[in-house]
Amino acid sequence: MRLKLLANISRSLLLARWKQTLVAAIGVTFSITMFITLLSFMSGLNDLLDGLIINRTPHIRLYNEILPAQKQAVDLVPSFHHYYNFVRSVKPKNDLLQIRNSEAIVNSLAKDSRVLGVAPKVTVPVFYNIGNIDLTGIINGIDVEAEARLFLFKDYVTEGNYIDLKNIPNSIILGKSAAEKMLANIGDMIQVTTAKGNPIQLKVVGYFQSGLQEIDKVQSYCSINTAQKMLGESNTYITDIQVKLKNILQAPQLSNEYAHLYDTEAVDIQTANSQFETGSKVRSLISYAVGITLLVVAGFGIYNILNMMIYEKMDSIAILKATGFSGLDVQRIFIGIALFIGIFGGLLGLLFGFGLSAFIDQIPFNTAALPTIKTYPINYNPSYYIIGTVFSILTTYLAGYFPARKASKVDPVVIIRGK
């Protein structure tokens, strides 16, 4: 009842000055609109750029490093256990890249309830032979279907049909930039040489474009069987096991667990791509900074109009106090005005922010580097709207607080004497 009375008084004072009030509210609307749009757009961009990596990257990758064995044969002989054994000139063994017992590991991972999918891979370092010139490259022998399902392989094959990789023997999908260097068209045969020197003829069935040129210059894809054949290895030879989890946040923890369990190296996506997270953070920070700056400016607008109103309404404040309204009541009346401006302006801002985001979402955005993107990216995360609401209420409250406090301290005797 009493708050309702104060709110009514706020509303009447505000409506009597509705033009100035509207200007102040538009200030809030503008800043919240920009805040929402900026955050949605920036975060859309973040998602897009992260997606470049996250879509393409396993959450956990199991592999073996070429390292000399931790334990040399002599260490395993019981009678030498209590000795310091010095072995000089230790060399890594060639087959160490291979993950041993890979079939069992893949099967056990596929059964793990935390795992969304598993894709084995064979990486083959090669030279692309172009006449007399050799370009270094990497051919990934992949399980085409798993790769398409888990890592959106299909989206990044910009020309040709990705499934040909599986159906046509000795076929290859070339990185776009590599293909340009080799002047290789779809249907052409190219020659590559493995590190061991075996030359192999492969048929180009498509181009692959990740959007990251450094990758497209080097990487190409063939089926896992072709890769094993190139290396002259059996069909159990696997160099990488790529795991996609149901919850990406579990990656660091599970990567430790798997490394231990399967006795391989394991790297999680967060560790492998920490630089991307930093970029995202900086972009969000900039959006917040701009949004908050705008809100502070809007806050000053509210501060001004309230100061002006209080100056104009000295008589009213004096009589309210003379007839029994306390200082706190008067303070609430003016904070009520500020909050009304904030909430009204803020809500409009949310609406316009949504509208503007939706508009940007429609603007075509075609770039060769990002084949799957057709319009500017927008992230409609509801939390931005909640943050926007909280910020607008908070700033208007603060902007209203100080003038309202001044109003609450007005001495009616001074005003009434002044008449």
Add this chain to the structure above:
Amino acid sequence: MGKTILETQNISKYFHDPLTIQVLKEVSFSIKQGEFISVIGKSGCGKSTLLYILSTMDTDYQGKLWIDGELMMQKKEVDLARIRNKKIGFVFQFHYLLNEFTVLQNVMLPGLKLSEHAAKEVEHRAYEKLKILGIENEALKLPNQLSGGQKQRVAIARALINDPLIIMGDEPTGNLDKKNGDIVFQIFKELASSFNQTLLIVTHDNEFAERTDRIIEMEDGKIIKH
């Protein structure tokens, strides 16, 4: 005569700007229920200052003030506001109506603030007060659509809304012409006789004062006759 509703004991007040001067000097007197009192004295003798202290709006004084048997000293701002709201009705030289509200709403505001009655009841009471003052037909107008005399009557209705213990006026007819001043005086007289309303009215109009029950005369910060 009824019981004592307001009493002062040795109230003194100083102003320190620009020089320290004593504006009220040990003022002691009391008011009984139902009295119609006028306060007179030369301009600058401290009448308004005294009234603001009695109204609890000015708390910077020495001495003691009881309203309705309660000592006002050391009371909190909120409590004083509540006492003003419930027990004191005010009429100033200027009407101080809020231009954003209708006449009726202006009268209702202190009643809604008190919130002893529901809004509907407060509205009903406001109409009654306006009727007593003969301006019920102006209830839905805005204050700036009224004449000066009418505005002052609205201000009186506002002072009456919570049936205060005492109505205080600081030269309430000071801004009015003779005719309107007489109307306002007649209203006060009527309130005193018909409703046994206690009134304490500061005036510089001796003719006005002569027609009240009791005159308090001040000179140079002191009461010289009461």
